[in-house]
Amino acid sequence: MPRLQTITPDQAEGPLKGIYDDLTAKMGKVVNIFQGMGNSPAALNAYLSMSDALAQGELAPAEREIIYLAVSEQNGCQYCVSAHSMLAKKVGVANDEILAARQFQSGDKKHEALLTFIRRVIASRGLVSDAELQAVQSAGYTDGQIAEAVGYIGLATFSNLFNHVNDTTLDFPAAEKL
Numbered sequence: 001m002p003r004l005q006t007i008t009p010d011q012a013e014g015p016l017k018g019i020y021d022d023l024t025a026k027m028g029k030v031v032n033i034f035q036g037m038g039n040s041p042a043a044l045n046a047y048l049s050m051s052d053a054l055a056q057g058e059l060a061p062a063e064r065e066i067i068y069l070a071v072s073e074q075n076g077c078q079y080c081v082s083a084h085s086m087l088a089k090k091v092g093v094a095n096d097e098i099l100a101a102r103q104f105q106s107g108d109k110k111h112e113a114l115l116t117f118i119r120r121v122i123a124s125r126g127l128v129s130d131a132e133l134q135a136v137q138s139a140g141y142t143d144g145q146i147a148e149a150v151g152y153i154g155l156a157t158f159s160n161l162f163n164h165v166n167d168t169t170l171d172f173p174a175a176e177k178l
Helices: 014-027 032-037 041-055 061-074 078-090 095-101 109-124 130-138 143-166
Strands: none
Touching: 014 041, 032 041, 032 078, 032 143, 041 143, 061 078, 061 095, 061 109, 061 143, 078 095, 078 143, 095 109, 109 130, 109 143, 130 143
């Protein structure tokens, strides 16, 4: 049960109503995380703006989703693991790759290098070695894609921590347990 007030679409007013109308047009509904974040249109806008900006970057949709899955699993966020498992399937990530990504693994060598780098960024709080940076670059990732990957760590962590604070009710099919 959510620990913060849930602002449903029929309760939204002012700027929040506009945000919710946009979300409904894009997604068909306002999912529970956003109804919780709706307590602060500024916080919700921050999340959505960062998400929209990063989606315009160079990382492929599958790469964005595997990063989100790895970070969310690491942070123990069942809500985001479930949501992004569904989203990953929609962009063509196979179920076995979804499960592997949640463990910072991949059958694809390039994705494996990306996930290894993401794991090191998290573990070292960004203080990666030259060799670790070189490894992800040698796998074919540009400096722009690396910057975006770090952005996705931040975005996923924001939503993961919010869901922990709020105890957001799952409104996606539950992800398979590891």
